[in-house]
Amino acid sequence: MSDDTDLLLRRILTDVLGLKQNQAAEFDADTGLFGHLPELDSMAVAGLLTEIEDRLDIVIDDDEIDGDMLETYGALLAFAEAKREKA
Numbered sequence: 001m002s003d004d005t006d007l008l009l010r011r012i013l014t015d016v017l018g019l020k021q022n023q024a025a026e027f028d029a030d031t032g033l034f035g036h037l038p039e040l041d042s043m044a045v046a047g048l049l050t051e052i053e054d055r056l057d058i059v060i061d062d063d064e065i066d067g068d069m070l071e072t073y074g075a076l077l078a079f080a081e082a083k084r085e086k087a
Contacts, residue, residue, distance in 0.1 A: 005056065005081050009073075012055055016048045029074025034067065045070065058083040 010024040017039035034040050040048065049060055060083065069079045 002081050005084055006077055008055055009052070009077055009080055012048070012051045016051050017044060027073040029072060029077070031073040032071065033073060033076060034070040040070070052080060056080055056084055058087050 010027065013019060013024045013027075014021075017037065019037075019039060034045070045065075049065065052058070053060055058080070064079075069075050
């Protein structure tokens with residue numbers, strides 16, 4: 001399931017943020033997201049989280065959203081994987 005979540009999350013980031021082809025494929029766990037990718041600004045966060053919910057079939061509660069989960073690709077992936085395991 002984690003490979004599936006990883007691939008889907010990379011596609012979501014590419015689609016929502018309009019990243020260059022294969023840009024997300026080069027992300028590793030330490031790749032910075034919020035504050036590092038100019039495409040991921042505060043306005044894009046809501047759209048990104050909505051797409052993650054829709055495509056991964058999870059629900060993200062407001063109190064779960066914090067800067068740590070959006071800081072790196074690894075943190076966002078770990079959050080998404082944990083949510084899918086509970087779903």
